[in-house]
Amino acid sequence: MKSFDVPVMYRSPLISAIKKKRKEADRMKKDFSPTLLDFGPMRIYLARHFGFCYGVENAIDIAFRTVDENPGKRIFLLSEMIHNPQVNYDLRSRGVQFLQDNHGKQIVPFEELAADDVVLIPAFGTTLAIEAQLKAIGIPTEKYDTTCPFVEKVWNRSEVIAKSDYTIIIHGKPSHEETRATFSHAAANAPSVVVKDLKQTMELAKYITGQKDAAGFYNEFAGQYSEDFDVNQHLQRIGVVNQTTMLASDTQGIADYLKGVMQDHFGLDETNIKERFADTRDTLCYATNDNQTAVTGMLDTPADLAIVVGGYNSSNTSHLVELCEEKLPTYYISSEAKILSEQTISHYNFHDKIESVTEGYLPQKETVNILITSGASCPDAVVEEVIRKLHGYFPGAKAFDELVAEFA
Template identity: 30%
Template sequence: MKVIVANHSGFCFGVEKAIHTAFDEVNNNSNIKRDIYTLGPLIHNQQAVNKLENDGIKVIGHLNEVSDGTVIIRSHGVSKNIYDIAYEKKINLVDATCPFVRKIQNIVKEYKEKGYNIVIIGNPDHPEVVGINGWCNNEAYVVKTEDDIEKIPFLDKMCIVVQTTMSTSLYLKLTDILEKKAIDVVKFNTICSATRDRQESARDLAKEVDVMIVVGGYHSSNTQKLVEICKEEKPNTTFHIETASELPINLLGGYETVGVTAGASTPKWIIDEVIEKINSL
């Protein structure tokens, strides 16, 4: 059985930056002994979060849970009010917001101030989208289907942005419809290049192999998109797993080529374990 790994897979630079920031804090903290927290899991990968916890980095759900210490903002970013609360409570914030996400936050803030209605193409419950919405008074229309767009009235001014991990095909399809719902429309394709690279190379690889294994957290948005894309090419032989122990070994027999890709929050050691296990079959 031949294993081929996608050209672009695994940690993106935004996630790497967040992880390095967290470990830098742990190292710098050895003398001061301040508690270190992340606001939400640092990345959408339980195995990596467990490792960070072993190093003393605790996950909190809200700033109310702490009165001092250091709180790391993850790559998804947060609403403006989180910075305000931290300032009031004198909590030390370490900001690991990905620059791609920061760019979207700045766009929605700027265009909201110019009088535009903001539309975010994305998942309304995803922390990145919740955070972006918090930079335009939580007044954005968040859409992820054509039905969601029907609920938006005809508008004077509309500014469209998209969650960094959405697929380009969804962005193009929904923007087409949205453009007919306002007089003045500005749009920004804010899908990040790391996501685009991973999606394109996953599709290319899925066309080439018999089976696709997508490695990544079940709650990771960009991993879920990779699964969808691979299923478009290999509907019956795409498998989403979190760790090597979940490899569907009994279903891989008889195939010659296996493609492996991984979400932007999947650590290299997990990908390596998966490859090693397939090679051992």
């Protein structure tokens, strides 16, 4: 796999050594058990897979190289490069300006751009309409496009099944940058509709079976369907693709449910289901899958708490939190700065979208077992700082450098 030039400030000697050692011992990625960092009174279990994925490293490489290669030029990002506050802060500190916020609200009007400006497309991709706007100004989009290859894979798969006259069902968050981009590309080739979750998918299915009057669709799915969508016509043949950062099991559950609906409603079986339902399992992102599977493997380890590190608007990180919350107390933090003391931690509740403070998060016991993972846009250096911060609360613990040497 291609390697990227990621700034050293995002790397961690400890975690790089751990990942290298695990990769050498498990090249086929069949072992999803966590890595034990045994400090004595504190034991950290690190997920087998976490942190920067291929698409994120690609985006960071292109972005920082673009800044270095274009001194004196105005450089813009359509929106956040990735959902990590440190990376976006670092780009801003180098003079990069943001054109839009995460919801597509304009910060710098496109009318203020000139042909010699540089505009970076973020890892989530962008809509065809925005690409056309930039090209009309004379700004080339291809050279500075950091769209994740696995997002593009979803677009390509959508195009393929669209050519076979399937309607595209997109599992994603309608307001998320990636879903907006995927919807744009899908809708250019076929009728398309976004579903948020299985609950909303079950409502969509009622329009397939006729349990709901077609007229109600347009209100119920307002803002989530393509232009000229015809409920009576466009739900006869369907295929499911996804926002790559969703829970893989959720996307598969949605696909399985809709497949069952099509089988039952049209009297089909495995020999002829393709007449109505396209097989699109290959659109699940490998990194999303690996990170989520690694969390499942990590949760088999008895522990007192879990810490998940990442940006608070990161979809893939929130799903890791969701998995951990099913088993034990889980604290979603953006950096070591949120660990306020041995007793107090400030953490994010992504369900209610609020930050709260918890006292007594570290249990008072002889040995504390902590599970740690991070989102695909979180630098390993941040995870190491979290471990170092926790290590400082255990005065009898093994020296940090001594443990690093064990993995060298």
